[in-house]
Amino acid sequence: MPVQYYIFLSIALFCIGIMGVLMRRNAIIIFMCIELMLNAVNLLLVAFSKMWVDAGRIDAASAQLFVFFVMVVAAAEVSVGLAIIVMMYRNTHSVDINILSRLKN
């Protein structure tokens, strides 16, 4: 199977994430679209790792550890980001990012 298929799938998922960030106004949906983009990149890393291992380079398996670290950072990011969204909701009673655009009040 050509690795191009995985590249196209990852590009499609990444661009759907970008469209979501640009189109939606709900802060939680935007946050989920960022997770979607991270996952597209993770999938591509794993596909490239498999590609190079099949081509005979066994050390390419450590790309899977990079994906592991990306997941670690994403989990930390989600916990802090959701705490910020909850605080914002408590202060403004909305998660619309138009309200966040004026940081005062």
Add this chain to the structure above:
Amino acid sequence: MGIDMIIFTVLSAIAIASALGVILSKNPVNSVLCMITCFVAIAGHYIMLNAQFLFVVHLIVYTGAIMVLFLFVLMMMNLNADIEPQKRNWLKYAGAISGGALLLVLVAALRDASLPAIQGGGNTEIGLVQNLGKTLFTSYVVPFELSSVLFLSAMVGAVVIGKK
């Protein structure tokens, strides 16, 4: 068309359709459920790529922890209803058009890239916990310890932000 190609096609269709469901559904809870479907499809891709450890971690961490956290916040803040005003439609079209333009440019740029193919077979044990653990605790032990500090600071930060 081999069995791996069929599985790839089905999983990709599920992933892309549910990713579109995330950004198109009006109800945020439906978005989270579509996102869980998308993550399960991506986990299926991982197991097709011989990344067994990542498959398990992805299921536990993403669909088990992160998405449930999202769902929890949504339910706690009672955001089930559609809160987005329907004005300013041109902004949506602009977002869709620019995202589609990026898709077009990336596909056109990478279509002719000459890369080795994924043959299947080969060494299927690279993604097991034994091999990855050996690499993690020999070559990557410093980033591993640093990530523990990152987790600690994230935990403290979430508690401090949430307590106000």
